[in-house]
Amino acid sequence: MNRFFYTNTLRLIAPIALWLLERRARKAGGKWDIRGDERFGRYPHPAPAGSSIAHGDDEGYAETIFTFRRPVWVHAVSLGETRAAHPLIQALLDQGFPVLLTHMTATGRAQGARMFAEAIGQGMLCQAWVPYDFPEAVRGFLEHWKPRCGILIEREIWPNMVAEANRQKMPLIVASARFSESAYKQAHWLGSVMRNALAGLDLVLTQSRVDSARLDDLGVKRMQVVGNLKFDLNISYSQVHAGQVVRQVINRQVVAIASTRDGEEEYFLKAIKALVKNHERQAGQEVALPPPLFMIIPRHPQRFREVETLIQQSGLTYRCRSQNPINDDLKTIDILLCDSVGDMFFYYAMSDLAIVAGSFGEYGGQNHIEPCALGVPVIVGPHTENFQQSVEDALSEGAARRTQNEEEAIKLALKILNNEEQRLGMSKAAKQWLSLHEGATDRIMSALKPYLR
Structure with a gap:
């Protein structure tokens, strides 16, 4: 498939x-x-001189107009990428670079507004929607903001965006790049349009050697293994303290x-109900421990x-x-249903153990690094392709265990909780x-550095 056919499709x-x-938006x-x-x-007016801030009715949003003189553009598609990009964006702000932060989803944009409220108020960061990958849309976006460079977080590579960036001689970098087996197969299926897009990138900074090997096979040459941004966590110590206090009080x-x-x-829920019923049957008998409090934290609000x-x-x-x-x-x-956004460190600080889901269905897994940062032992399911290397490392280091289904995960959680030596050993690991x-x-x-000048 060439880019002409891709665009018309x-x-x-x-x-x-x-x-x-x-x-999807109505549901979310x-x-x-x-x-x-x-x-x-489409932007009705060019970016004016000076800055003004008008707070809208939507919580978490600030409609801000800035004069950005060659901002650094960072694209974080959704919630997970926005969280992962936090330390990089903060490092850019600390060095005095204005940052244009784009998203595709409302949850990502709301999270960015919360995390960078001070920088938004100071006129150092502005949020915008990433344009759809039509040639005229990406051209209008780049001509309006005139970024000095673009940094795409993990894997948001769009053929027309890359082509227009090349035409305007704007460097385009993928940071903390993750290229899974399914992405590799998809790139092969798309053919020349994706190969040309990958070849048009100025630099790809990969999470692992496995990611680099896949990209090398697709013709990418300008690469460097730098690791995963998700390891550089912005831990909310106020949340950690609050969670630890609650855990201590409820004992x-x-x-x-x-x-x-x-x-x-x-x-x-089926496995937890069986556990609760079994405990009720054993009421009055000597049992190891009463059932724990289970906190269910859905991935999507x-x-x-x-x-x-x-x-x-x-x-x-x-x-x-x-x-x-x-x-x-x-x-x-x-059960405590955790129906709030942005409080993961509070929940993990309350926890003696974390079962990281998104890995029991075929979803590729979710972020297991956050609980590990607080010394919380982790259990994952069989489907962890999105975090393949880091999960394998955590398993080999003794920080995590794997089960094949939800029922096994609940049983293993109880086994670890009943063995304090094992739990503390996993915490230390x-x-x-x-x-x-x-x-x-x-x-x-x-x-x-060469692209920030």
């Missing part, structure tokens, strides 16, 4: 694609601007079931109410975090393992 399917995006909530001018690279073991995806909660319905149907006792349950409730209920992989931000900043 994109135009042909655009009505359906936009309808699907609007449907938040401000998406699916058909907004920014998405098509009860806690298991976080984090980043659950569609189809996983049902099996976790739009599924909070759906998951609450599943918990109600299970018959297990529960409260929602949004209800601000008192500590006495947390001492007795079976998690912290030591993480310390070996820090520093990706510094390596990326060093590699970016």
Whole structure:
């Protein structure tokens, strides 16, 4: 497939694609601007001199107009990439570079607004929607903002965007690049349009040698292995302290079931219900420990109410975090539904163990690094392709364990919690393992120097 055919195919399917995006936006909530001018690279006015800030009605948003003189453009498609990019963006801001931060999803944009509220207020960072990959849209975007360079986080490589950046002689870099086996197969299927896009990148900074090998096979030559940005965490120590206080007050073991995806909660709830019933049958007998408090943390906010319905149907006792349950409730209920965004370090700090979901269904896994940073032992499922190398490292270092399904994960969690020596050993291994992989931000900043002039 060449770029001409790719572009015309994109135009042909655009009505359906936009309808699907609007449907997703309605379900997710938040401000998406699916058909907004920014998405098509249309800006009614050039960036004016000076700056002004107008706060809109949507929580988490600041509609800000800045004069950016050659900003550094960072693209973080969604929530996970925005969190991962935090240390890199902060490093750029600390060195005095204005930053244009783009997103595709409302959750990513809202997270960016929260994390960089001070920089937005100071006129050092501006958020915008990334344009769709139509030639005229990306041309309008680049001509309006005139970035000195573009940094794409993990893997957001669009053929027309790369071609227009090359035409305007704007360097384009992929940082903390992850190129999975499925992405590798997709690139082969797309043929010359993706090979040319990859060849048009000025630099690719990969997470691992495996990623570099796949990209090398596709013709990318300007590469450097720098590691994973997700290891350079921006830990909220206020959240950590608050979580630790709650854990101490309730004096009860806690298991976080984090980043659950569609189809996983049902099996976790079934296993938890069996555990609770077994404990009730043994009431009055000598048992090792009462059941822990299980915190279910859905990956996507739009599924909070759906998951609450599943918990109600299970018959297990529960409260929602949004209800601000008192500590006495947390001492007795079976489930805490964690229906808030941006509080992962609070939840992990409360936890004695974390089951990182998104890995029991075929979703490729979710971020297991955050709990490891707090010394929380981790259990993952069989599907961890998105974090393949780091999961294998965590397993080999003793920081994590793997099970094949949700029921096994619950049973293994109880086994670890009943063995304090094993739990503390995994906790120590998690912290030591993480310390070996820090520093990706510094390596990326060093590699970016020629493009930041």
